[in-house]
Amino acid sequence: MNPKTLVPRLVIAVLLIAVPATATWATTRQEAVDAIAEAESVHAQAAAMDAADSQAAEMIEEATALLSTRQYTKAKMIAYWAIRQAEYAMKVQSGETVVEDNKAAMAESLIAAAEEARKRADAVGGEWRDTAAMIKNARTLVGAGEFDQAIEAASAAKFQADRGYEQAMAEQDADFPDYVLKAVQ
Amino acid sequence: MNKALISLTALGVGCLLAAPLIASTPEEDLANWQAYFQQRFPQVPKEDFVNGVYAIDPVGRENWEAIEEFPPYEAAIEDGEEMWNTPFANGKTYADCFPDGPGIAGDYPHWDKEKGMVMTLPLALNNCREANAEKPLKYKKGAIADLLAYMAYESRGQVTNVEIPADDPRALEAYEQGKHFYFARRGQLNFACASCHLGNSGTTLRTETLSPALGHTTHFPVYRSKWGEMGTLHRRYSGCNKQVRAKPFEAQGEEYRNLEYFMTYMNNGMELNGPGARK
Numbered sequence: 011m012n013p014k015t016l017v018p019r020l021v022i023a024v025l026l027i028a029v030p031a032t033a034t035w036a037t038t039r040q041e042a043v044d045a046i047a048e049a050e051s052v053h054a055q056a057a058a059m060d061a062a063d064s065q066a067a068e069m070i071e072e073a074t075a076l077l078s079t080r081q082y083t084k085a086k087m088i089a090y091w092a093i094r095q096a097e098y099a100m101k102v103q104s105g106e107t108v109v110e111d112n113k114a115a116m117a118e119s120l121i122a123a124a125e126e127a128r129k130r131a132d133a134v135g136g137e138w139r140d141t142a143a144m145i146k147n148a149r150t151l152v153g154a155g156e157f158d159q160a161i162e163a164a165s166a167a168k169f170q171a172d173r174g175y176e177q178a179m180a181e182q183d184a185d186f187p188d189y190v191l192k193a194v195q
Numbered sequence: 196m197n198k199a200l201i202s203l204t205a206l207g208v209g210c211l212l213a214a215p216l217i218a219s220t221p222e223e224d225l226a227n228w229q230a231y232f233q234q235r236f237p238q239v240p241k242e243d244f245v246n247g248v249y250a251i252d253p254v255g256r257e258n259w260e261a262i263e264e265f266p267p268y269e270a271a272i273e274d275g276e277e278m279w280n281t282p283f284a285n286g287k288t289y290a291d292c293f294p295d296g297p298g299i300a301g302d303y304p305h306w307d308k309e310k311g312m313v314m315t316l317p318l319a320l321n322n323c324r325e326a327n328a329e330k331p332l333k334y335k336k337g338a339i340a341d342l343l344a345y346m347a348y349e350s351r352g353q354v355t356n357v358e359i360p361a362d363d364p365r366a367l368e369a370y371e372q373g374k375h376f377y378f379a380r381r382g383q384l385n386f387a388c389a390s391c392h393l394g395n396s397g398t399t400l401r402t403e404t405l406s407p408a409l410g411h412t413t414h415f416p417v418y419r420s421k422w423g424e425m426g427t428l429h430r431r432y433s434g435c436n437k438q439v440r441a442k443p444f445e446a447q448g449e450e451y452r453n454l455e456y457f458m459t460y461m462n463n464g465m466e467l468n469g470p471g472a473r474k
Contacts, residue, residue, distance in 0.1 A: 135450065137442040138383045170383065177380065184379035184387065186219065186227065189394060194230040 042082040045089035046073050049096070056096040056103075063099035065153045066092040094154035102155070113157035120164035121148050127171035136178025141170045221359050221370055221460060228461045232409040236397065245413040245468045248406035251397050255404065259472065268344050268418040268470040271425045275345025278338065283327040289342075292323035297346045300467055301353030304456050306366040313369050313452040317343060317427060321447075334446035335433065340416045340425035347416065347469030355413065355467065357460040373457025376450060382441030388454075403474075412459045414471030421474060428455060 053066045069092035076085035101107035124145050131137045144167035151160035219227070233241055239250045249256040279297050282288050293299055303316040317339055321331040332339040359366045380387045391400065392408035399405065415428040429446035432454065436443040444450040 132442070135444070136381065139437055139440040139442050140383070141442070173383075177385065181379035181381070181387075184375055186224065186374075186378065187389065187394060190227055190231045193234055194227050 037082040037086050039077065039080070039082050042073070042077060042085040042089070045086040045093075046070060046077075049073070049089040049092040052093050052096040052100075056099050059100055059103050061096070061099035061103035063092075063096040063153065065150060066095040066099075069095065069150075091150050091154060094156075095150070098153070098155040107155065109155070110157060113161070114152065117148065117152050117157045117160040117164060120161055120168065121145060121152070124148070124164045124168035124171060127168050127175065131171045131174035131178065134175060134178040136174040136176075138170050138174045141167050141174065144170065221367070224374065225461060225463055229409060229464075231393070232396070232407050236407065242466065244407060244410035245465050247410060247414065247471070247473065248404050250410070251407065252404045255474070262472050266418075267420075267472050268416075268425060271341045271344040271416075271418065271470065272348045273345075274338075275341040275343065275348075278342045279345055283324070283329050285327055287327050289320070289323060292319075292326065296349070298349035298353070300343075300347050300350035300469065301355065304357065304452065304459055306358070306360055306363065306369065306456075308360065308363050308366075311363075311365055312449070313373075313456040315447065315452055315455055316346065317429070318447050318452070334427060335430035336422070336424060336426045340427050340430075343416045343427060344425060344470040347414075347467065350467050351469070353467045355459060355462045355465045357456065357463055359460065369453045370457055370460060372450075373453035373455070376454045377457055382436065382439035384439040386439040388435065408458070408461070410462060410465055412455065412462050413465050413467050414469045414473075416469065417471040417473045419473050425470070 049066065049070050053063060053070060056063045056066065069088050073085040073088040073092065076082075076088070098107070102109055124141075128137060128141050128145060131141070144163055148160045148163035148167060151157070151163060229241070232244060233239075236244075236251055243250040246256070246259075249259045276297075279289050290296065300316060303319065304313050306312075307314040317332075317334055320339065320342060321334075324331055332342075359370050377388045380390065388408070391405045392411070396405050396407040412428065415431070416425050417431070418425050427446070429451045432451050433443035433446060
């Protein structure tokens with residue numbers, strides 16, 4: 011075979027396999043529905059054990075609501091975290107996992123600090139877009155027993171909230187830029 | 196001690212007296228604003244700024260003019276007209292609230308002295324609905340954008356003429372707040388509205404040419420190809436704020452209404468040409 015034609019043919023062959031395979035990356039509705047069903051089942055088991063997975067029910071509701079807007083990947087991800095919440099609650103209830111009190115308390119404390127900082131930034135119109143979502147994410151991680159990640163997320167949220175407040179304070183006297191006035195004079 | 200106190204008081208009084216001399220008036224702002232854009236884009240006739248980015252992007256303009264042959268906002272105008280003519284449950288119509296007819300976009304936004312706030316057309320429409328026991332419409336898209344499209348169409352050719360009444364200092368305060376909003380950097384990306392649409396207008400952000408701010412308010416509501424539907428001015432504000440990773444404000448809340456007041460005042464003298472079609 012001519013080497014000049016071999017390379018393009020190989021590229022085409024790889025693309026013919028790889029491009030259809032990319033479709034498998036997307037989440038189908040059925041996958042999202044299955045994930046939600048699994049979350050409901052695990053949540054029911056947790057409820058039967060009287061294990062407190064307070065966020066799971068809310069997350070299942072949120073995931074279900076996303077089906078109508080065809081956000082299947084997001085719905086599946088939220089259902090996954092609901093499962094994690096319920097499973098962790100059951101492990102704590104059964105004594106299989108011991109809550110790391112220090113880390114849990116630190117995460118809760120950082121989340122509270124981040125929320126307070128977010129409100130302070132919001133009060134001066136300086137809240138950033140993702141801060142509230144980051145705090146919500148930290149709460150989800152705490153519920154799943156992922157305290158290290160929760161601490162990281164809450165710290166990042168607090169950092170954002172503080173910078174947003176500082177930015178709003180620094181911009182209090184914002185006005186026509188000098189270059190406009192110089193240009194027209 | 197007394198001397199120091201007297202000196203401080205004198206300084207304070209001096210600053211208070213000098214403040215109005217230092218701060219620019221809305222008239223000066225308007226003159227500087229429009230002169231800046233005319234100087235930045237000398238090839239663009241002033242009246243053409245109402246066409247947004249298509250005033251400065253010849254290739255984009257060709258595409259846009261082709262789109263305008265079958266305007267994507269046409270269905271919205273028809274739906275809006277039907278809304279205007281359809282009586283509320285109590286038998287009254289929008290015309291009972293707005294006796295001058297649908298072509299009144301040029302009267303908005305204006306300072307409502309009685310309410311002590313900037314009154315925008317969408318807010319006035321919802322006030323009308325509520326006064327007639329109808330549910331208010333959502334402010335960003337959907338039915339209100341259709342109704343606004345019809346009213347904008349009926350208002351084409353009117354000239355922007357926002358007034359800041361001298362007999363109510365709260366109006367000037369609202370204007371100043373809107374101006375501050377426009378120039379204040381916000382969000383994780385630390386951008387002000389002016390960062391894109393003033394000093395960088397005409398440059399590109401990725402593949403998009405940044406439109407000049409002059410004329411921004413004349414053509415709303417718009418059909419944006421990105422949205423695939425109609426949207427209001429405050430929907431666009433919200434989107435811009437999100438793009439710079441700032442938390443958006445409530446549509447028709449005080450912040451955006453004051454911003455609209457400032458921006459529309461800056462377009463005084465420009466012709467209304469809504470609804471529009473944009474990328």
